[in-house]
Amino acid sequence: MNANIRSDPILDSPYFDLAGHLRNRAYCMHNVGYASGTDETAALLDISVKDLLPAPIPPPRTASPNSVRFAIQPSEEGKNGLGMFAKQNIPAGGLIVVERPVVVTPYILAFQDHPESALYAALLRRLAPKTASCFMALANCKPATECDEVEGIMRTNGIPIRLNVPTTPHSELATHRAVFLNTSRCNHSCSPNAAWHWDPTSFSLALEAVRPIPAGHEITVAYVSPTYSRAERCARLKEKYNFSCRCATCSLPAPLLSKSEATRAELRAFSDGGAPSFEVWCLDARMPDDALIAIHKRAVAMIESEGLQVLQREYGRHLDALAMGYGALGDVEQFREWARKARDCRPMDGDNAAARVLQGWITEPETFPVWGLRKLLKD
Numbered sequence: 001m002n003a004n005i006r007s008d009p010i011l012d013s014p015y016f017d018l019a020g021h022l023r024n025r026a027y028c029m030h031n032v033g034y035a036s037g038t039d040e041t042a043a044l045l046d047i048s049v050k051d052l053l054p055a056p057i058p059p060p061r062t063a064s065p066n067s068v069r070f071a072i073q074p075s076e077e078g079k080n081g082l083g084m085f086a087k088q089n090i091p092a093g094g095l096i097v098v099e100r101p102v103v104v105t106p107y108i109l110a111f112q113d114h115p116e117s118a119l120y121a122a123l124l125r126r127l128a129p130k131t132a133s134c135f136m137a138l139a140n141c142k143p144a145t146e147c148d149e150v151e152g153i154m155r156t157n158g159i160p161i162r163l164n165v166p167t168t169p170h171s172e173l174a175t176h177r178a179v180f181l182n183t184s185r186c187n188h189s190c191s192p193n194a195a196w197h198w199d200p201t202s203f204s205l206a207l208e209a210v211r212p213i214p215a216g217h218e219i220t221v222a223y224v225s226p227t228y229s230r231a232e233r234c235a236r237l238k239e240k241y242n243f244s245c246r247c248a249t250c251s252l253p254a255p256l257l258s259k260s261e262a263t264r265a266e267l268r269a270f271s272d273g274g275a276p277s278f279e280v281w282c283l284d285a286r287m288p289d290d291a292l293i294a295i296h297k298r299a300v301a302m303i304e305s306e307g308l309q310v311l312q313r314e315y316g317r318h319l320d321a322l323a324m325g326y327g328a329l330g331d332v333e334q335f336r337e338w339a340r341k342a343r344d345c346r347p348m349d350g351d352n353a354a355a356r357v358l359q360g361w362i363t364e365p366e367t368f369p370v371w372g373l374r375k376l377l378k379d
């Protein structure tokens with residue numbers, strides 16, 4: 001599953017060794033120190049994580065855009081509380097905001113003598129009063145019978161980020177809950193138009209558009225994987241965030257909703273290995289040329305019609321297959337067109353190695369390593 005979806009399936013694993021975790025770890029409260037001096041983060045960290053953090057933490061690799069591209073305002077008819085809205089047209093891949101968390105804790109907290117709410121309250125006391133009151137103004141979806149307000153806010157707004165926790169065999173411990181004053185205001189959509197990318201080195205989260213967002217439109221993210229069936233999405237949203245989804249997809253009339261469900265089921269089958277690989281097709285001259293092209297074009301069309309560009313890994317994989325397919329067929333025009341799309345769907349702040357390789361091929365198609373190979377095999 002994409003890293004930028006809120007739920008972390010590892011944590012649902014029944015094999016997590018909580019007892020081992022409790023025996024072996026030591027934690028501390030820590031105010032993360034940034035070079036800029038303006039951001040503040042109160043964190044509960046495993047001591048080994050704290051010891052690894054550079055002091056001060058370097059600035060993010062990409063700064064927030066110069067002009068503020070969003071506004072926090074009531075969602076449509078105030079139905080979903082506040083939400084984040086585009087103040088200007090934002091292109092696909094466009095950066096919306098880069099921000100530091102205000103509170104960070106391990107996702108799994110289980111200290112016998114310290115209830116979670118007491119730990120969160122202690123962290124809040126480490127923040128400036130203005131920051132703490134902005135935190136307390138965030139939404140709380142949990143009833144008072146379940147937990148107190150601070151814990152409710154933490155659970156409603158926490159975005160899972162991963163930090164390097166050395167000296168443990170439990171990769172589950174890498175997941176932390178982080179609350180952000182802007183990105184945490186984003187409402188959920190089953191066809192989201194934005195995704196976040198966490199950079200542990202600069203301790204910052206970049207929120208980016210995954211397709212063009214026109215000015216005035218709501219900026220949405222996925223709290224649960226949009227590839228799940230609607231029943232599963234609804235169940236998970238209800239359990240974790242206590243709401244019935246009113247996004248554009250879930251509000252479709254019944255026949256269109258069934259069509260969307262069927263499309264998502266077909267996309268799930270593709271991720272389970274349902275599409276032919278480029279490598280096999282490229283070397284097997286008996287397979288028709290269209291065997292690769294048609295199926296990956298169908299997957300791309302389904303992702304786009306469902307508004308699922310947030311599945312960046314899958315989307316990129318299908319676009320790569322199309323670019324490489326046309327490269328192996330020696331079709332310059334189509335190769336360039338699909339390679340451009342494959343380049344542009346890559347997150348801007350992540351490792352851009354793939355985008356750089358694609359750019360090289362767009363400039364000089366014949367440097368694509370198997371340029372025209374299928375034509376040669378057939379001749």
Ligand SMILES: C[S@@+](CC[C@H](N)C(=O)[O-])C[C@H]1O[C@@H](n2cnc3c(N)ncnc32)[C@H](O)[C@@H]1O
Nearest residue numbers: 080081082139141185187188241243245246247
């Ligand atoms: C992290 S908060 C998002 C910001 C929140 N709307 C606010 O006013 O600050 C999550 C809460 O927003 C609401 N929400 C988010 N997405 C929604 C959706 N698709 N349909 C209905 N309610 C939604 C739910 O109340 C949910 O518990």
